[in-house]
Amino acid sequence: xxxxxxxxxxxxxxxxxxxxxxxxxxxxxxxxxxxxxxxxxxxxxxxxxxxxxxxxxxxxxxxxxxxxxxxxxxxxxxxxxxx
Numbered sequence: 001x002x003x004x005x006x007x008x009x010x011x012x013x014x015x016x017x018x019x020x021x022x023x024x025x026x027x028x029x030x031x032x033x034x035x036x037x038x039x040x041x042x043x044x045x046x047x048x049x050x051x052x053x054x055x056x057x058x059x060x061x062x063x064x065x066x067x068x069x070x071x072x073x074x075x076x077x078x079x080x081x082x083x
Contacts, residue, residue, distance in 0.1 A: 006033070 005027040022036040
């Protein structure tokens with residue numbers, strides 16, 4: 001993985017020809033901004049994002065199922081069980 005600054009983005013002709021993942025940082029503030037993923041990793045990265053979204057949805061559905069199990073359905077029920 002290569003580290004680059006925002007100033008390096010101005011030299012885009014060389015920046016976008018890389019075949020490695022680039023970690024982009026703000027040199028003045030010394031903080032991460034994000035990553036540049038080259039097109040050669042497109043398929044693998046898209047699969048990773050899809051798996052990440054599926055995992056997020058699965059956790060949310062699990063949380064909803066647990067809350068529904070705790071929620072007693074009755075005439076006086078006002079709590080939804082979500083925390």
